[in-house]
Amino acid sequence: MWQDESKPKIEFDALAKKVASDTSKPAGLGDAHTFAAKVAAAFACALLLTLSTNAEAQSGTFSKIIEYPAPATAELEEISAGTDGALWFTDFTGKVGRITTNGAITEYPTPHSQNYGITAGPDGALWFTEQVGYIGRITVAGVITEFPLAPGTVSYGITAGPDGALWFAESSANNIGRITTAGGLTEYPLPNSGSVPYEVAVGSDGAIWFTEFDGNRVGRITTGGVIAEYAVPTPAAYPAAITSGPDGALWFTENGANRIGRITTAGVISEYLLPTPGSYPSGVTGGPDGAVWFTEDRFPSKLGRITTGGLITEYPVPGGASVWRITAGPDGGLWTTEEPPGIGRAPACGLGFSASFNNDTLTMSFSLGINIPAAFHIHLRNTSGPIGQPFSKQISAVVPPQEFTMNWSPFPNLGEVIVEPSLATQPGGTGLGLCAEWTTVNTSQ
Numbered sequence: 001m002w003q004d005e006s007k008p009k010i011e012f013d014a015l016a017k018k019v020a021s022d023t024s025k026p027a028g029l030g031d032a033h034t035f036a037a038k039v040a041a042a043f044a045c046a047l048l049l050t051l052s053t054n055a056e057a058q059s060g061t062f063s064k065i066i067e068y069p070a071p072a073t074a075e076l077e078e079i080s081a082g083t084d085g086a087l088w089f090t091d092f093t094g095k096v097g098r099i100t101t102n103g104a105i106t107e108y109p110t111p112h113s114q115n116y117g118i119t120a121g122p123d124g125a126l127w128f129t130e131q132v133g134y135i136g137r138i139t140v141a142g143v144i145t146e147f148p149l150a151p152g153t154v155s156y157g158i159t160a161g162p163d164g165a166l167w168f169a170e171s172s173a174n175n176i177g178r179i180t181t182a183g184g185l186t187e188y189p190l191p192n193s194g195s196v197p198y199e200v201a202v203g204s205d206g207a208i209w210f211t212e213f214d215g216n217r218v219g220r221i222t223t224g225g226v227i228a229e230y231a232v233p234t235p236a237a238y239p240a241a242i243t244s245g246p247d248g249a250l251w252f253t254e255n256g257a258n259r260i261g262r263i264t265t266a267g268v269i270s271e272y273l274l275p276t277p278g279s280y281p282s283g284v285t286g287g288p289d290g291a292v293w294f295t296e297d298r299f300p301s302k303l304g305r306i307t308t309g310g311l312i313t314e315y316p317v318p319g320g321a322s323v324w325r326i327t328a329g330p331d332g333g334l335w336t337t338e339e340p341p342g343i344g345r346a347p348a349c350g351l352g353f354s355a356s357f358n359n360d361t362l363t364m365s366f367s368l369g370i371n372i373p374a375a376f377h378i379h380l381r382n383t384s385g386p387i388g389q390p391f392s393k394q395i396s397a398v399v400p401p402q403e404f405t406m407n408w409s410p411f412p413n414l415g416e417v418i419v420e421p422s423l424a425t426q427p428g429g430t431g432l433g434l435c436a437e438w439t440t441v442n443t444s445q
Contacts, residue, residue: 058383058418059439063303063315065346067338068103076337077116078157078283078325083124084140087327087335089343090115090128096138099343101331108142117158117168117199123181127166129155135168135179147183157199157241159208163223167208169197176200176210176221188225190215199241204248205265211239211252218242218252218263230267234259237271241284241325243292246400247308251292253281260284260294260306272310276302279314283325288332289348289369290400295323295336303336305350307401311367313350313437332371349374349435352401355419357441361409362419369401370423374434379420387417413445 070076075092082088082098089097094113098106114131121127121137128136131154134146149155154172161167161178168177174195175187190197195215203209203220210219216237217229232239238256245251245262252261258279259271274281279296281304287293294304300320305313317323321338329335329345336344352367364378378391390408418440424433 060437061313061315062422062436063346063349064434065303065315065318065344066103067318067321068099068105068343068345070097070105070341070343071107072341074107074341076324076339076341076343078118079327079335079337079343080118080120080126081327081330081335082126082140083120085330086140087329087343088118088120088126088138089337090118092116096126096128096136096144098140099335101329101333101345103343103345105343106142108138108144110136110138110144111146112136116156119159119166121160121166121181122164127158127160127179129158129168131155135166135177137181147179147185149177149185156197157201157210159200159202161208161223162202162206165223167200167202167221169200169210171196171198171213176208176219176227186225188221188227190219191227191229192217195219198239199252201242201244201250203244203250203265207265209242209244209250209263211242213238213240213255218250218261218269220265220267228267230263230269232257232261232271233269234271237261240282241294243284243286245292245308246286246290249308251284251286251306253284253294255280255282255297260292260304260312270310272306272312274304274314275312276314279304283323283327283336285326285328285334287334287348288328288371288399289350290371291348291350291369293326293328293334293346293348295326297322297324301338303334303344303346305352307350307352307367307369309367309403311352313352315346315435317344347434349423350401351421351423351435351437352403353421353437353439355439355441357411357443360411360445361407362411362441362443364406364408364419364421365403366405366421367401367403368423369398370395370434371397371399372425373397374423374425377422377424377433379422380414381418381420382414382416383418387414411443414443416440416442416444 077090079089095107117129158168195212198213234257237254240255242252282297283295301322302314380387420438422436
């Protein structure tokens, strides 16, 4: 907090004090009157243009997503971190792929096709489902073994259980399956026919949780085979992917209801409507920043972030690709499968930003989270270009995301101004960095 009342004052709550523990004025702001004069002059130069174009309010988001193309004939499905420091993914055309954190892709043909779910097993190998009646295993050296199910069994998600076995969804057979690393198979029929179990995840309670795509339920099965089911409140939600969240609950996508769902281990469900209509939420994973991340399977597609408090941010995917499944990588990034065929990587970085102006005070609210040290910038600009960077501060990793508010009072009369906070790896510069969010505020007084 600035003690000199002659300078613009930024007030910090608990987190803001954490990320800017000293009481010096933010770098680059200088004296209040000097800064006010500079931004007023810059604004005056652009005033006629701004008024003549009658520019609409602008808002948006940015995430530094990097995309690595896969073979053009590939049909990529799920992705998982391997035990070798790389990411592994399934290709429905009959391959299992590996991508290093530098983007080098290798594919291994499998004896059968229609590969779908994949997970790292307790034996150090990758285990995957094949929708032609097999469970597959591939070592990090590329050696493949297959274990037969009943002929024609269609399986989707698979996960490593706390009991040293692999658990998977036998969708066509309406079972939850369990297979040991030696290939021993057990199947558990679901209580309701036609449920179509789809994806699976281990909960913080040590049970296996799964979605029922047609049954509109979330299920739970203990390692001893005891099953419980919980109805999703929204009809025809088509619950799809599921993951264990950083808050001890399970989070899942509602593909047909345009919502993200949350279920506690006691079976209490909450639902969060997405800002973009018809976004078809698909994959979901717990992020290394302490938020939950999800994909929107639409064209053009978006990558989504939801805090455990329910605050949602969506980030456009470059080039209009559709993102499908998502996982946290060993490098601290978020990795996705895409169509057209490719693998994407995004930083675990979010600001959860909004801004408002009232009585000469600019109020900026955040739910900021990032899993690495970063430079926290706030830029001001209008439709003609940059006005200034009044705030820049090096911060440590913020996990889980923290909510805080910054108030700037008195704020100069700049008319319509775009406020753009960003997180970057470098302390200086004017680029968008790792992630950025911006909104237009009318500061006329």
